[in-house]
Each structure stands twice: as C-alpha cells, then as structure tokens.
Amino acid sequence: MPGHIVVGVDGSPAARAAVDWAVAEARSRSLRLRVVHACEQGRQEHAMGCCASSLAFAGDRARALSGGLPVITELLAGNVVDRLLMEAATADSVVLGSRGLGELAAMAYAVAHARAHGARLHAVHVWRTPAVSPYAVAGDGVLMDLYQEDTRAVADGVDRWRAENPDVEITHAAWVGHPVSVLTEAAASADLVVVGSRGLGGFAAAIMGSVGHGVLHHVTCPVAVVRPRARTA
Incomplete structure (x- = not known):
C-alpha cells in the first residue's frame, strides 16, 4: 500500500x-x-x-x-x-477541501452581460453545510470559522468587482442551504441566472456542473452556464 x-x-x-x-x-x-x-x-x-x-x-x-x-x-x-x-x-x-476559490469564476460574464443590458447584478453566495464533516478533527467551532472565512472571502471578491466596475450596480447576499434551492428562489425575479461550471458530480455534471444542471431544470428564466476558458502558455 x-x-x-x-x-x-x-x-x-x-x-x-x-x-x-x-x-x-x-x-x-x-x-x-x-x-x-x-x-x-x-x-x-x-x-x-x-x-x-x-x-x-x-x-x-x-x-x-x-x-x-x-x-x-x-x-x-x-x-x-x-x-x-x-x-x-x-x-x-x-x-481536498469541499470548496475552492472558484466561486466567482462566472462574474466576468455576469458583469459584462449586466453592463450590456443596463441590468443590475445580484451575486448570491450559498454555503452548504456538509452532512458528514471531517473538519471535526480540528476542534469545536471549525465549521463556523470555515463559514465565516469563506463568506468573508466571497464578499471581499464581490467588493473588488464592484470597485472595478462602478458603472454596474452589484449587490450581494450570503445564504446557508442547498445551492439549487437558493438559486431557484432567487431566480424568480431575475432575467438571467449565471452559474460557473466546475465539472463535479456525475455524468451530466461533468458537462455543466452539478449546480448548473440542477438550476437548469428548476428555474423558468434563461440560464448561462459559464465554463472556464482553457489557458495557454
């Protein structure tokens, strides 16, 4: 072994x-x-x-x-x-950690689309508590610390996008729950939902990402699934 x-x-x-x-x-x-x-x-x-x-x-x-x-x-x-x-x-x-630093990967597309259509952009960050957490080995309160650090990192990222794009109205909200459920509810008043694709979770998810796949089947407005561009040397 x-x-x-x-x-x-x-x-x-x-x-x-x-x-x-x-x-x-x-x-x-x-x-x-x-x-x-x-x-x-x-x-x-x-x-x-x-x-x-x-x-x-x-x-x-x-x-x-x-x-x-x-x-x-x-x-x-x-x-x-x-x-x-x-x-x-x-x-x-x-x-591996359950979440990385790729949550804002779709922001560039979303900002460009909002600017082109004179629309507001609402960034939704969803934190899903693991059903079985390995983080318990690090001591009590680790999940709360993880949630606070993760949420703060995303909020800081949104602040940077807002500062770099003053012509686009960008708001932000953080939620705890299932990403598909939260995004479906938020989409009720949206013209477009933009999600990133990380290619995780099953065959369909390998094409568009598990969250993108779920959102596509539950919301009634258009959905844009943004895959990262391949980098070249």
Whole structure:
C-alpha cells in the first residue's frame, strides 16, 4: 500500500481544513504527508506567486500540526484535475477541501452581460453545510470559522468587482442551504441566472456542473452556464 497521503490546497478556507484533516489521518496511520498546489500554465507572474505563497502557508501549517511527521510540499504546473489524478495514482488517498476559490469564476460574464443590458447584478453566495464533516478533527467551532472565512472571502471578491466596475450596480447576499434551492428562489425575479461550471458530480455534471444542471431544470428564466476558458502558455 502506498505510504503517503496527498492533500491539494489552493489557499481557500476549505483547503486549510483539508490540511488539518489530512495531518490527523496521516498521524493516526503513520503515513507521510504530501502537500501540493497545482498552478495552471499560462498564469500571470503575480498569480504564480500567490500559488507559491498558498503552498508555503499550507506546508507550514501541516508541519506545525504534524508532530514530526514527514511533510513534503510541491508546486505543480498543469491542469489541476490532471495533476491530482496523477498524484492519486501513487497515493494512499487524496484529500481536498469541499470548496475552492472558484466561486466567482462566472462574474466576468455576469458583469459584462449586466453592463450590456443596463441590468443590475445580484451575486448570491450559498454555503452548504456538509452532512458528514471531517473538519471535526480540528476542534469545536471549525465549521463556523470555515463559514465565516469563506463568506468573508466571497464578499471581499464581490467588493473588488464592484470597485472595478462602478458603472454596474452589484449587490450581494450570503445564504446557508442547498445551492439549487437558493438559486431557484432567487431566480424568480431575475432575467438571467449565471452559474460557473466546475465539472463535479456525475455524468451530466461533468458537462455543466452539478449546480448548473440542477438550476437548469428548476428555474423558468434563461440560464448561462459559464465554463472556464482553457489557458495557454
């Protein structure tokens, strides 16, 4: 059996919780821990620096909690999914946070559409509590801390979009619940719903994302499912 656990990080609050869980699992089974961050080719120089910084932070956190457990860190280049699949081929297990930093990926399209049509843009952030949470290993209150950090990060992101696009009225709301249910309710008064595609969860979801697939079948207004553009070197 392979002798190490891989944890993928991206600087998000969920990734930090994943590091905590991976360290606890590795210590309980006397396995080595490998912390990786995949940074896609073609990223701008400052983005590569952010990748390296996120990895260093996660590595320091893992070592602080490891109790002497061997911890290796590596910055990977290439497609995130492909690199993690390669890591999984030689690992005992791969640990990831339930949510990353991609929630605002569809904002560029939404802002451009709102500007072109003279419409308001309402950003909805939905935080879904895990039914079974591995974060309990990090102690009481971790889920609340995770929720607050995640919500704050999204709010800060929306504030940046608002500051960079003063000609577009942008509002924001945070909800706890199922993303499809919340977005369906919000869509009742919308002209268009824009969701990002992360390609997670089943065959249909591999094409458009599980949330996009659910929203498409429940709302009555038009839906735009925005897939990330492939980056080139």
